[in-house]
Amino acid sequence: MTSFGDVPLTALGHQQAREVANRVQHQPDMLIVSPFLRARATAEPICARWPLARCETWPIHELTYLSPARCHGSTVETRRPVVEAYWLLCDPDYTDGPDAESFRSFMTRLLEFHNRLNSADGDFVVVVGHGQFFRAYLLGLREGFTVSSHWMERYRKEETARPMANGEIVELTGEALKRCQD
Known part of the structure; x- marks a missing residue:
């Protein structure tokens, strides 16, 4: 592994992915990954189920707040x-190293995602990403995408208290997306 982005899906993850695909009941207008x-x-x-769906890769990856190079070979405990x-x-x-990202950069990505999603074509968009990102996004929808130590604390508290499950689906309507005050 050279970075956190290179971690493969486990056998259980592949099973969960198939279960999620079965829950997508009609063709998405767009699939964001x-x-x-x-x-x-x-x-x-x-x-595979919806081969005509437009698929795009967006920078909606996890917050890489620790340097992967510094963490190489470490365990959860260490x-x-x-x-x-x-x-x-x-x-x-704060940035932990040249291969890490600041929380401010993460927040910028969240707001950019929000703005792009609001201007995306289509009524049915499926987004496949990471619980960490989506937990922060949902908090941003409720409280705005403010960059501050307080927001960071709120995010950490919420993310650790209620981590998203693998394969969890969050449904948002256009109305929910518009509520945010950026």
């Missing part, structure tokens, strides 16, 4: 102090 390998693999059964220190600092401009 994260560039991360496991998201692309999750989208494959949807693409990373725990570094993760805790990052979230204790709660500095939206």
